[in-house]
Amino acid sequence: MGRQTDPWPAHARPAFATVRDHARVAGESFYFVSSRVGASLVIWLLIGIALALPGGLYLIERNLTGAMDRWEGRVGLSVYFEPGSGSAGAQALAARLEAMEETERVWVVTPEEALEEFRGDTEVSDALDLLEDNPLPASVRVSLAEGVPSATVSRLAGEASADEAVEEVVIETTWLERLAAIAAAVERLGWMLAGLFGLGAALVTLSSVRLAIESRLEELRVQKLVGGTDAFVRRPFLYLGIIYGVGGGVLAAVLNAAALLALEAPLRTLLEGYGQDLELTGLDHIFAGALLGVGALLGVCGAMVASRQRLRGLEPV
Amino acid sequence: MGSVAFRNVTKRFANGHEALKNVTVEVDEGTMAFIRGHSGAGKTTFLRLLLGIESPTRGQVVVNGVDIGKLSRRRLPRYRQHLGAVFQDAHLLMHRTVFENVALPLRVTGVGKRDIGRRVRPALERVGLLEQEAYLPVFLSAGERQRVGIARAVVNRPKVLLADEPTGNLDPHLSRDVMRLFLDFHRVGTTVIVASHDHGLIESLGMRVIELDHGTLAGGRG
Numbered sequence: 133m134g135r136q137t138d139p140w141p142a143h144a145r146p147a148f149a150t151v152r153d154h155a156r157v158a159g160e161s162f163y164f165v166s167s168r169v170g171a172s173l174v175i176w177l178l179i180g181i182a183l184a185l186p187g188g189l190y191l192i193e194r195n196l197t198g199a200m201d202r203w204e205g206r207v208g209l210s211v212y213f214e215p216g217s218g219s220a221g222a223q224a225l226a227a228r229l230e231a232m233e234e235t236e237r238v239w240v241v242t243p244e245e246a247l248e249e250f251r252g253d254t255e256v257s258d259a260l261d262l263l264e265d266n267p268l269p270a271s272v273r274v275s276l277a278e279g280v281p282s283a284t285v286s287r288l289a290g291e292a293s294a295d296e297a298v299e300e301v302v303i304e305t306t307w308l309e310r311l312a313a314i315a316a317a318v319e320r321l322g323w324m325l326a327g328l329f330g331l332g333a334a335l336v337t338l339s340s341v342r343l344a345i346e347s348r349l350e351e352l353r354v355q356k357l358v359g360g361t362d363a364f365v366r367r368p369f370l371y372l373g374i375i376y377g378v379g380g381g382v383l384a385a386v387l388n389a390a391a392l393l394a395l396e397a398p399l400r401t402l403l404e405g406y407g408q409d410l411e412l413t414g415l416d417h418i419f420a421g422a423l424l425g426v427g428a429l430l431g432v433c434g435a436m437v438a439s440r441q442r443l444r445g446l447e448p449v
Numbered sequence: 450m451g452s453v454a455f456r457n458v459t460k461r462f463a464n465g466h467e468a469l470k471n472v473t474v475e476v477d478e479g480t481m482a483f484i485r486g487h488s489g490a491g492k493t494t495f496l497r498l499l500l501g502i503e504s505p506t507r508g509q510v511v512v513n514g515v516d517i518g519k520l521s522r523r524r525l526p527r528y529r530q531h532l533g534a535v536f537q538d539a540h541l542l543m544h545r546t547v548f549e550n551v552a553l554p555l556r557v558t559g560v561g562k563r564d565i566g567r568r569v570r571p572a573l574e575r576v577g578l579l580e581q582e583a584y585l586p587v588f589l590s591a592g593e594r595q596r597v598g599i600a601r602a603v604v605n606r607p608k609v610l611l612a613d614e615p616t617g618n619l620d621p622h623l624s625r626d627v628m629r630l631f632l633d634f635h636r637v638g639t640t641v642i643v644a645s646h647d648h649g650l651i652e653s654l655g656m657r658v659i660e661l662d663h664g665t666l667a668g669g670r671g
């Protein structure tokens with residue numbers, strides 16, 4: 133028997149055929165998902181939550197390090213005077229510090245202002261009214277210029293405490309160190325959760341796609357009978373995985389935005405105490421795009437595994 | 450394009466049962482042949498081997514010079530795209546319209562939308578179901594479903610048309626129509642192989658007959 137070049141040539145296939153088939157399948161998959169809104173929503177939420185947790189931790193970590201970057205080298209000093217010593221000494225010290233190159237901003241908190249601040253912060257204002265004298269001292273708050281070496285910070289602190297009327301000088305670096313430690317822990321936690329919950333998201337798509345395959349097994353058998361290639365048979369499920377994954381990514385972005393919004397007010401108050409303005413960053417189109425991308429990727433992976441498992445040995449009819 | 454040869458084909462199933470025993474048969478391109486035999490003789494197994502659904506335990510199933518049992522996973526679908534298959538149970542997609550069911554083989558081979566309409570409608574017309582193109586199969590009678598299956602089998606102009614008891618659900622009048630349809634394809638050069646119980650019909654057509662008896666070739670005619 134003479135061997136022809138190709139006894140079963142591929143059907144003449146228009147160049148655009150595959151693209152067209154992708155478009156058709158994408159449309160059908162959207163229809164499939166939207167005709168089962170309830171079930172689809174549950175899947176989206178599961179994936180969304182799984183992605184939102186590591187995503188949220190990433191945002192927190194990013195903002196913490198962002199805050200630290202802005203403070204780096206800008207250590208603060210708080211110089212507390214003896215109570216009842218009046219604010220004249222504080223004004224004098226402030227003037228001296230102000231003149232130095234190393235300081236960026238110097239301001240005096242008079243006992244009255246301190247009391248005001250305290251009143252605003254607490255609900256003990258009634259109790260404060262009972263006191264005859266203001267028990268709070270005057271203080272000078274100093275924020276130092278960027279890149280001031282710690283030796284200089286210590287020297288400044290020493291100079292300030294040389295003043296008779298000064299009771300205590302607090303170098304505000306410890307909270308920065310704490311912040312750095314927290315940020316590092318959050319980052320690690322974020323990676324661990326990203327791994328775990330990413331796996332969870334992929335498993336959610338895997339089992340959802342497997343269910344979809346199971347419910348359409350008859351159809352797939354017929355497709356194989358008429359010569360549907362593996363790619364053709366698998367295509368709707370890959371799209372299903374993408375739709376589930378991207379939908380989950382959208383929900384994750386929404387959840388993260390909501391969480392950030394809820395956190396904004398308390399964070400602002402916290403930072404104002406350090407004379408800083410809140411500048412939440414990270415929730416931009418790149419972050420949202422990354423969530424969608426990761427969602428799509430995990431969705432495709434889950435769908436790939438599911439269709440590989442289920443379609444490999446599938447025989448027509 | 451469309452010669453079929455079984456060479457010493459034995460098919461033994463996992464349970465040890467031999468559905469075909471050392472069968473050697475040649476069907477030339479463009480031939481119309483019937484496979485006849487009692488229930489359990491191996492007719493369906495014969496067709497499933499041709500479709501590449503089963504592979505022979507021994508021997509070769511050769512279509513158009515190619516050993517079907519050795520086709521790779523990638524090539525098997527492409528081979529099937531050149532076949533048309535009709536079963537007793539039509540195996541339709543129940544959630545798709547008649548039109549979509551018939552269009553499926555065209556979608557698989559990447560035919561464009563306009564051409565799909567151009568080819569599905571004539572196929573439906575030939576089986577007398579043009580008016581039902583928008584129906585779901587559940588609203589069709591068994592005979593109508595069978596004819597949708599036939600339209601689907603021929604819509605891609607297969608080189609080889611296989612049918613397993615295609616007239617089982619049809620009354621004598623419709624059976625004759627279906628056979629006439631197969632004959633039309635035979636006349637334009639398609640190889641047609643039909644497994645059937647229907648002795649009367651087979652005799653009336655006077656075509657080649659492959660007779661199976663408990664998995665062995667029992668003569669026949671042609």
Ligand SMILES: Nc1ncnc2c1ncn2[C@@H]1O[C@H](COP(=O)(O)OP(=O)(O)OP(=O)(O)O)[C@@H](O)[C@H]1O
Pocket residue numbers: 462463464466467468486487488489490491492493494495
């Ligand atoms: N997957 C299988 N495993 C084991 N035995 C099988 C399998 N498929 C078919 N058989 C057996 O092989 C024999 C031939 O089956 P086949 O379906 O080919 O018969 P047939 O000629 O089509 O019968 P019918 O006219 O009833 O459709 C039967 O005895 C059947 O029980």
Ligand SMILES: [Mg+2]
Pocket residue numbers: 492493494613
């Ligand atoms: Mg049978």
